[in-house]
Amino acid sequence: MGTSRSRVKKTRLVPVAPSGRREAGSIEMIFEIVRQIPPGRVTTYGSIAKVLDLPNARMVGHAMREVPSKGKPVPAQRVVTASGKLSHDTSGARRRLLIREGVVLKGDKIVDFARLFWDPATEL
Template sequence: MKELSFFDKVYELVQQIPHGKVTTYGAIANKLGAPQASRAVGYALNHSKNLENIPAHRVVNRKGLLTGKIHFMGTNLMQQLLESEGLEIKNNQIQNLEQHLWLP
């Protein structure tokens, strides 16, 4: 049986993020045993655009900033998706991050 690629492992983990919660690029990298690979997690999520059921909008930087929003079609799609799940966003940053943070 073929081992999953790093990108596929990222996708599997991101699919587990509950509705109304977010996690960070670093938390995903740590869970996958590659703590220096936060940026690679971002690359994986950027390549997930054509995949269904990958809630990439639920992954933010360690400060709760929507750093990946430029990769979503429409200027505020990432923010709109998060707000529709009950999160409050101000100045591209999740408010009360600790309340919404999910650690894998």
């Protein structure tokens, strides 16, 4: 086999291209997936990374951190860790939003996570 490195794909998480035009791999694509998650359902950082062919789930975590308070809404509260827990929800804001949608939590852990899980790879 060739000795080429296994760098399969180079992904960049730029909000928008310098020209202002959206590109593949941009943070907007992640936002679009998140907007498809139905209320009361949740998905994971890793699932989104996988369906977009991103190198790892942290990319999605970074994207959620960049969600603007204005503009088209992005329900970031519906994105949780693979173990069904909210990550870095220090103010409890995302937790409250989920509860408002009918999601039952025990601390930062979603009860019956398996049933509420919405997989973008199969349900989108």
